Amino acid sequence: MNEDIIDAAKSHFASDYFEARQKFRDYLGEARVGEPAVYPSSARGPRGEELSTDVAWFGDPRASNVGVMISATHGVEGYCGSAAQLDWLAARGYESLKSDEAVLLIHALNPYGFAWDRRVTEEGCDLNRNFIDFRSPLPLNEGYDQLADSIVPRDLDGPIVEAADAAIERFRAAHGEAAYRKARTSGQYRHPTGMFFGGLGPTVARQTLEQITSDYSLGSRRFVMIVDYHTGLGPYGYGELQCEQPSGMSGYERARDIFGPSVTSPELGTSSAVALNGTQDDYWQRILGDRHVYVCLEFGTYPPEAGRPGLRADHWLYAYGQTEIQSDLGFEIRRRVRQHFFPDRLDWKEMVLWRSRQVHRQMLDALRL
Template identity: 55%
Template sequence: MNLDIAQQCIPSCFSDTYLEARNKFLQAAPASQAYMCSAKGPSGEDLFTDVAYFGPANAERLLVLVSATHGAEGYTGSAAQLLFLGAKFHETLAPSTAVLIVHALNCYGFSWDRRVTAEGVDLNRNFVDFAEPLPQNPGYEELAEHLVPADLSEESVCRADAALVAYQKTHGELAFNLAYAGGQYSRPGGMFYGGNTPTEARRTLEQIVSDFDVDRREQVVILDYHTGLGPYGYGELQCELSSGRAGYERAQKMFGASVTSPVIGNSSQVSIPGTMDEYWQRLLGDRHTYVGPEFGTYPRRNGWLAQRKDLWLFKYQPEAVESELGRQIRKGVKWHYYPQADDWKEMVLWRSHQVHRQAVEALALFA
């Protein structure tokens, strides 16, 4: 795909709302199966995760495309999925190969322009085994009140920021990033909260996996689209800690040396518990290869500030969600995770097309 074609695809692939994205997806995949969410959208509308399947029902090899694990990042994931369908990759699959497209897994977050689920949970920290002791993050406990202060007055924010800077100077950048973004299970309403039980979105994915017999496949490649980390417009191909070095090496064989992993130390993400890949690892072991295409947007601090305001709004001022202040805060989250510039969109589409082609070609080699 050259950049001229990528530019032409922008209007058909990208959307400005969850409802627009859903309508485009249903037009491209009219036989999709809908999974209704119990939460409603900002105007009281029903919300759905839609799933399209192409290929033999009993295909041994399966490509899974997931959008909106983090809701506000769904604009990009949806665009990539529409690009896949527009390029007709699903019509040229090798024998005994199929594709499963999960559109708007966290449809609540997509609709409300939030990263989290309706329960206020970071879905990509929610796939832990809740029958086991939950991961501990003592660094977060020390920083919790500063990460999401009870009020956003100038005095309060300055005091909180000073405490965060002091922690980073004392403990170092890595320790700060692990404390801040490494996931926590003790502070509902806080940053990167992994929950205390499986969320509805997680249960929806588990139901989809059961309905489409994903655990019976011999080889499964998962692309789980994300945004917000790394250089502007660059699509980093992230593996997760749960797959270990073996998962990283499988992904590298398919997608090349641009694949990263916290195991290797070349990822823009820190090691985190409860990722979606942790679920795939439990389910499929070395029969799966997970990659999270991560498209960079703006500096990490911008995202942190946008999340802080969003979490403050829904925790301390829920009655103001539909006020002018609330809409501005939600717009800030959307802006960080979904840049509205055509140059960024072109970069996303070009990289997504490349990764789709690589995934389809890799699965064909198993035939």
């Protein structure tokens, strides 16, 4: 047994957003490394606490080659990404950077979602569907339109939810599982309280990323490699390296050259995710083109069917049960969502850190090519 990784798994994962942020800040302060910056959020935590996205730059300020590690794009999934970032710091990964290399850590890109144990932003948006060009016509999702009232019904039990489940099953039977997954998860832009809502304009979290990109001149670098940590899809504890469609097959091939054949692509049908609208890679592709590699490092938790009732309840709570948000029912719903996206088990944590260390090593090796 590797005692080092067991100790790390016990110490680097936090119990909530606030502990995760403090661990991140404490390491930077005590080790006196990196160049930290704080991007305050207009949102507030469950008890009115101030929230922020915290950032740290390591290495040559004028580096041509930059690695970027992003946690909590989908807020509640930040437990995983925050621990992986802290593990890289504790291993002093920054000490191996050469003169033309740098790493940027973006901790809690969606601090609202992390603090409230929700996937969405304070606007109710799925941030990884929000990076479309809002000057163009919004993507259509007729399947979601058909199922909207069934995916997030007005009640959590009784005849209404029974009718909703029956409607979903009829859709699955008529169109197939792939069509249902696409309708439900690919992104929709008409139902603000629904699941996987991409928004009607740029969210605060998106604007934060755009500001960070500008402040650190990422668009002018020769090569930028982004690792964006997520959880919830795939086998328990396995870290799948997913490419997105905006980079096309050339982006997939660049990622495969760096990380190996385990890289997956929705275009090839090898990814556990379907093709999505408005992903973060849409943004990186627009500003960097073939000067970037983006991978979503997706760690499996429990089967998607097990997580759907919790997500449905979360969206119901904010659409129809707002008076219950701070009640025992609201706390229980948040607990269920968190449990699905963050298995608080030592074996899962160990698997996350092992794979993250491998990906970090590969990323740093690629910055030197």
